[in-house]
Structure formats: structure tokens, C-alpha cells
Amino acid sequence: MSKFLEGKGALITGGASGFGKGIAIEYAKRGASLVLVDINEDLLETTSNQIKNDHGVSVLPIICDVSKSDQVESMAKQAFEECGEIFVLNNNAGVGDPYGPDLLRLKEKYWDRLIDINLKGQWLVSKFVAKRMKKNIFTPIKGKIIHTASIAGMVPDEKICAYSIAKAGVLVMVKMLARSLAPNILVNAISPGYHLTGIYNNSEEAMLMTMKDGNVKTPLDRLGTVDDIAQLSVFLASPASDFITGHNFPVDGGIAEIGVPANYFKTEF
Amino acid sequence: MVEKFLEGKGALITGGASGFGRGVAEAFAERGADLVLVDIKTDLLEETSSNIEKKYGCKVVPIECDVSKSDQVKAMAKRTFNELDNIYFLFDNAGIAPGYRKDFMKLEEDLYDLTMNVNLKGQWLVAKEICKKMRRQQFEPYAGKVVLTASMFGVIANEKSFAYSLSKAGAITMAKMLAKTLAPKITVNSISPGYHVTGIYHNSLDTLMSVHNDGKAQTPLNRIGDVDDVVKVILFIASDASNFITGHNFVIDGGISEVGVPANALKVDL
Numbered sequence: 001m002s003k004f005l006e007g008k009g010a011l012i013t014g015g016a017s018g019f020g021k022g023i024a025i026e027y028a029k030r031g032a033s034l035v036l037v038d039i040n041e042d043l044l045e046t047t048s049n050q051i052k053n054d055h056g057v058s059v060l061p062i063i064c065d066v067s068k069s070d071q072v073e074s075m076a077k078q079a080f081e082e083c084g085e086i087f088v089l090n091n092n093a094g095v096g097d098p099y100g101p102d103l104l105r106l107k108e109k110y111w112d113r114l115i116d117i118n119l120k121g122q123w124l125v126s127k128f129v130a131k132r133m134k135k136n137i138f139t140p141i142k143g144k145i146i147h148t149a150s151i152a153g154m155v156p157d158e159k160i161c162a163y164s165i166a167k168a169g170v171l172v173m174v175k176m177l178a179r180s181l182a183p184n185i186l187v188n189a190i191s192p193g194y195h196l197t198g199i200y201n202n203s204e205e206a207m208l209m210t211m212k213d214g215n216v217k218t219p220l221d222r223l224g225t226v227d228d229i230a231q232l233s234v235f236l237a238s239p240a241s242d243f244i245t246g247h248n249f250p251v252d253g254g255i256a257e258i259g260v261p262a263n264y265f266k267t268e269f
Numbered sequence: 270m271v272e273k274f275l276e277g278k279g280a281l282i283t284g285g286a287s288g289f290g291r292g293v294a295e296a297f298a299e300r301g302a303d304l305v306l307v308d309i310k311t312d313l314l315e316e317t318s319s320n321i322e323k324k325y326g327c328k329v330v331p332i333e334c335d336v337s338k339s340d341q342v343k344a345m346a347k348r349t350f351n352e353l354d355n356i357y358f359l360f361d362n363a364g365i366a367p368g369y370r371k372d373f374m375k376l377e378e379d380l381y382d383l384t385m386n387v388n389l390k391g392q393w394l395v396a397k398e399i400c401k402k403m404r405r406q407q408f409e410p411y412a413g414k415v416v417l418t419a420s421m422f423g424v425i426a427n428e429k430s431f432a433y434s435l436s437k438a439g440a441i442t443m444a445k446m447l448a449k450t451l452a453p454k455i456t457v458n459s460i461s462p463g464y465h466v467t468g469i470y471h472n473s474l475d476t477l478m479s480v481h482n483d484g485k486a487q488t489p490l491n492r493i494g495d496v497d498d499v500v501k502v503i504l505f506i507a508s509d510a511s512n513f514i515t516g517h518n519f520v521i522d523g524g525i526s527e528v529g530v531p532a533n534a535l536k537v538d539l
Contacts, residue, residue, distance in 0.1 A: 175527055175528045176528075178489065178528040179524070179528040179529075182489030182490055182524055182528070183489060183490045183491035183492070186490070193513075219448065219449060219452035219453060219515060219516070220452055220453045220456070220513060220515055221452065221453035222453070224513050225513075228512065231511070231512075232510065232511070232514070235505045239501070240501035240502065240504065241501070241502070241505075242498065242501075243463075243490060243494050243498035243521050243522070243523050244519075244521055244523075245489060245490055245523065245524040245527075245528060246524045246528030247520050247527055249514070249517070251513050251514055252513065253453075253513050253515065254448055254449070254452055254515040254516045257445055257516040257517055258445045258446075258448045258449045258452070258515065258516035
């Protein structure tokens, strides 16, 4: 396996579990020094130690609430000071609840929490990390930023309304960041579909219930895995994607782009 | 040393004699694939095929074919499966771009027909004849993978390449429909290159730059693309790393169509 991330730092928010952890392990295999950022202290420590022991790379765990600018600013400072130059940023932390209430029934506190973490949080992390990334010595590309969006940002799901809005915002944010940071930093989005992660409390049953509820059909006829996302992330971190910026990559087995939209089934003929 | 993940697998590449087709052919040969190269340019096809065969020691079958003619495409498909026992990867890539600078008012009907027949109908015919057999192959988890070459002009229409833009928008839509029809046995995606020096620009950087500057194109990543930019993405799609992606259009244009300034914005007098 090519260790193309050797001598390079990779910072992953939401790195303690789910996609973040899967991505961290794949980057570690390719020689990256890791900074794992999460709000779940215990899980962060367990994951960091596990990756350090299994792959022999340096792992710096930082506890941070990405919706708080002072915490994000000091997180970015610590990351560059202790890990060195961060070449890849996976702006991945996010929350998914509550499931069910539509825009008319959603309580304001849930709206605020979701938009603060999923949308503002991604902006703050990119802002403070990119400021330092711009000074990296790597050439011709100084760094790569990968945002975790969602197919809910492409095909909105009214039962996760604030989540859908936050993720649609992420897709637009990515294009604007790509423009602001070109030509030295590349910015792209990943839009996962249904994959078993902490967003579903790691419960396959909960995820299948959500899919059934939304009449979701997956053209490729299987559930997504963490590895499906981690492999795309490796591609985006590698030189193979050096001419791609501002692009959104759905990894969903075809749901968002060729599947039947959920609401199609609700129409009475 | 590259990983030979295509060993035992066949790949068919239309427009394989030059440009993206040849680039992908070489990369696939290096990774162990056997090849069928389809092109209309006989001499170039023979030369490319024998070069690749010598260099990589794989089987390379050159087939001359006008992809816009269904009888030729049928014969090509028949010969393909006589020569190779499988086609795991179809790179449906052949295309032309005649009649540049003729907008929809000026474009002659024969150039319109030619572009649509080769680019759009040709991609359909090739996919149709090859996928009939491909879907019955025994590979796991997929019987095969298909990629159509579209273009960023299918995403952001270029009025000076009227028929070409239409044909490429059609290719992006065709990939989605094929993906749906062939799921879950075969994944189908499209690629949309931007400005890369290939036969479409007569392999001339000057020609490419004149089109680029004519459209006031701004490439956010501030360089012209090369064949390798596309080859690397095709390798990703051919590998297991892309196994949960189907029906997607991979834009490889340095950011022009999705984050660049649209050409016509610069023409507005403020």
C-alpha cells in the first residue's frame, strides 16, 4: 500500500467513531499523522489508543465542541503546533436527531442545536484550519478539505428537516470554499446514504426502520458500510483527485441520483 | 509496482486509439487487464494496440468500428466476446466535436446529425450490445462496470459547441438510466472532463487555449487538465473503492463547471 500520507497530518472531526474512525484508520495505513477531534471524551481516547497501537502512527486526540468558535480556534492551533502541517481535513462531525418532527412541529432548541453543530460547526472548522493550511509548504497542493454532507442535502427528507437543510448548506459551502481556496487547496463533499454509524446509534434496526419509513429503495440493493466512505475519502486525499474541486460525491448505492424519490410513493393516482 | 487488480478481466474501450481512451488502456494493461480497443482511425488503432501489447504483454484486440452504425457495433460486440471471455469494464468513450463556433442558428443539420449519432447514439449502441452479455457474467459483487465519457459542457452548456453540449448532457442522463436498469448487477457512472489536450482539440494546446479563452473560461485550479487526471479517476471507478457509487457524474475540470465563474457572467456590462 502506498504511504502517500507519510509526513502529512490529517485532522478528522467526529473522529472517535463512525465514518471519522473508519477514515482515520485508512489514513493511518497510508502513513498519516492523525488529529482526532470529538466531543465524546471516552470514545475519543479509546479510538486514539487503538489506532496508535494498531498502526504505529502518532494520534493527537482533541476534545472540542465544533459549534463553539473559541474551542475550534484553539483546537486548530493545537493541531498545527503539535501535529505539524495538516494536509487533509475531514470536516465530518455531525448529529442526526431528532427523527420524525417536520418543519411545523420541530422545536426551536433542536433546530438551533442541529444547525449549530452540522452547519456552523463545519464552517468554523474549515475557517480556522484553512487559515493555517494556506501556509503549508506542500506543493503544488497545500491541502485538501473534505466535508461530510449527506444525500439528505440532495433529496430532502422532511422527517429530518433541520438535518436536510444543514446538509444542503454544506453542499453550497463546499463550492464557496473551493472557490475561495483555489488553486492551492481543494474542497469537496461526500454525501453518504444509509450506512450504519452513530447517527443511527449503531443500530441496524433503527436504520432499516428509517429506510422503510421513507420508502427508500437502494438501486445497488445493499446497505452502505463505513468502508464505502473511507475508500472515497482516501481517493480524495490522494493525488488521484488532484484536478477535482467543488464537487459532491454521493456514496449511496444510487439512491439520490437514480433512485425513486421517497415521496413518489405517497402520490395517489 | 502497481496492484494488478484487473488480472483476468477484460476491458473494452471505444475511442481507444488516442486521448483518454489510450491513457486508460495503458493504465488498465499495466494492472493486468486484457483489452479490446475500438476506434474508427485504423492506422492509429493498429499502432496504439501493438505498442500496448508489446509494452505490457497483455492481449490487445483492435477493432475498427463506426459506433454510430448499429450493424458495425453488433459485429464489434460479437467479435469482442469471441476474442475475450469477459468484458468487466466498458469505457464508452468515443466522441467527436465538429462545428465549433456554430451556435444553434448557424449549425448545419449534417453536423448536428453527425455529432448526435457518434456521441449520443454511439454510446447507447455500444452500451446496449456490450451490457447484454456483461450482465450475465459471474464476477462478484458486480458482473461489470460501465463509464460513459460526458463533458463539463454537458453540465454548463457551451453555446458555441451546441450539438456537442446537447450530446454530453444526454450522456449524463443516459448513465443514470443505464445505472437504474442495470442495478444491482452493474454500476454505471459518467465522467465530465474539462479542458484536457486530446484529439477533441486535435492534440493541440493552441486549439484548446483558443476555445478556453474564447469562452473566457476561468479554471479555479489554475491549470489545464491532462489525460492522467482522467485516467486516475477511471482507475478509482474500476477499483473496489467505488463499489457503492452508481449513476454519478464525476466532474474532472479543475472546478470550472461547479465553482468557476460562468462564462456569460463576464459578458454582462455592469
